Amino acid sequence: MAVTTEQRALDEIRAKVEADERLDFEDGLALMESDDLLQLGELADTARRSRGGGDEVFFVQNLYLNQTNVCRVKCKFCAFAVTQKQAHAYTYTADELVEDALRQRELTGFTEIHMVGGENPHVAFDYYVEIVRKLHEAMPDVHLKCFTASEIHHMTKLSGLSHEQVLRELHAVGVGSLPGGGAEVFAERVRRLVAPGKEHPDFWFHTHRAAHALGIPTHCTMLYGHVETYEERVDHLLRLRDLQDETGGFLAFVPLAFHPENTVFERRGWKQTAGSDDLKVIAVSRLLLDNVAHVKAYWIMMGMPLAAIALHFGADDVQGTVVREEIFHAAGARTETEQKIDELVRFVREAGRVPVQRDTLYNELRRWE
Ligand code: SF4
Numbered sequence: 214m215a216v217t218t219e220q221r222a223l224d225e226i227r228a229k230v231e232a233d234e235r236l237d238f239e240d241g242l243a244l245m246e247s248d249d250l251l252q253l254g255e256l257a258d259t260a261r262r263s264r265g266g267g268d269e270v271f272f273v274q275n276l277y278l279n280q281t282n283v284c285r286v287k288c289k290f291c292a293f294a295v296t297q298k299q300a301h302a303y304t305y306t307a308d309e310l311v312e313d314a315l316r317q318r319e320l321t322g323f324t325e326i327h328m329v330g331g332e333n334p335h336v337a338f339d340y341y342v343e344i345v346r347k348l349h350e351a352m353p354d355v356h357l358k359c360f361t362a363s364e365i366h367h368m369t370k371l372s373g374l375s376h377e378q379v380l381r382e383l384h385a386v387g388v389g390s391l392p393g394g395g396a397e398v399f400a401e402r403v404r405r406l407v408a409p410g411k412e413h414p415d416f417w418f419h420t421h422r423a424a425h426a427l428g429i430p431t432h433c434t435m436l437y438g439h440v441e442t443y444e445e446r447v448d449h450l451l452r453l454r455d456l457q458d459e460t461g462g463f464l465a466f467v468p469l470a471f472h473p474e475n476t477v478f479e480r481r482g483w484k485q486t487a488g489s490d491d492l493k494v495i496a497v498s499r500l501l502l503d504n505v506a507h508v509k510a511y512w513i514m515m516g517m518p519l520a521a522i523a524l525h526f527g528a529d530d531v532q533g534t535v536v537r538e539e540i541f542h543a544a545g546a547r548t549e550t551e552q553k554i555d556e557l558v559r560f561v562r563e564a565g566r567v568p569v570q571r572d573t574l575y576n577e578l579r580r581w582e
Contacts (some may be wrong), residue, residue, distance in 0.1 A: 282331050288408040297333075310347070350387075397435075500527070
């Protein structure tokens with residue numbers, strides 16, 4: 214039987230993976246264009262294991278806080294942001310955030326607070342410093358993963374400080390790491406279409422590079438499933454890989470599927486990404502990002518059944534037992550907003566893997582053999 218061009222390309226990629234050779238742009242494109250999902254998953258799992266991955270699947274107990282939903286940017290994919298005048302606009306004070314977090318802590322023993330929000334033009338930089346400082350003082354043992362690169366950029370505008378100075382001040386009062394949001398898809402064509410009000414992607418790289426230089430680890434993301442092409446996805450991933458070569462500061466990559474509900478794209482009849490596309494993105498990310506230790510199957514967006522399959526497609530982290538998550542639920546994510554540990558453990562075990570509770574920096578806290 215004749216070997217197809219697609220199969221020849223996958224065979225060449227397999228040979229590279231088995232020889233621990235780096236994949237290039239053309240390889241990435243061939244993987245994205247392939248519909249042979251099972252082969253992609255198997256290749257990604259082979260790559261994960263050959264780079265030292267074992268049976269562990271990590272998760273963290275975390276609390277999601279959104280300090281404000283007021284945002285000046287108006288990204289077209291966003292169902293969360295409002296203007297100050299809208300009835301459901303909120304901007305919590307530091308004391309309100311602390312009170313809320315302490316109340317939640319009585320219910321769940323989270324080790325991390327993941328806090329992001331809108332780019333509110335009605336607050337000063339001091340507001341951000343104060344909310345971090347007070348959260349840290351109230352819960353010094355909780356890791357604060359706060360503010361996307363876009364929010365850091367916004368703070369430079371509010372304060373007149375450089376990105377380094379903003380990060381230094383936030384780090385000094387308790388920020389331990391940055392989440393990866395604001396990356397969207399780096400290609401300028403895509404940003405013009407979906408986030409025309411957002412800063413140039415160079416600032417995302419500048420912020421993360423600066424954070425890494427200050428010893429602040431960060432995460433990286435890609436918001437996929439809207440107007441981007443396969444080429445633009447691969448370009449995005451390779452740009453992340455380049456920065457990781459330079460700094461080594463990314464803890465994990467988080468692919469984020471676009472949810473059109475309650476956005477302008479819903480009115481245009483757009484649908485949520487297919488599970489097959491979600492699995493493909495996980496697999497190709499695992500294969501291309503050979504220098505990023507962890508790839509997350511973000512169950513809050515995918516749902517746990519698909520996230521469990523993604524564990525066979527190169528993912529080794531399901532993110533967490535999340536207490537509240539407003540941004541993606543505003544855009545229609547339907548998973549339960551609090552996933553109990555025993556359910557998570559059951560899912561991971563049924564996928565044939567070993568659940569490991571971690572802290573933000575991937576130190577092991579508990580293991581279920
Ligand atoms: S995605 Fe972030 S920056 Fe864009 S409109 Fe929503 S809250 Fe604002």
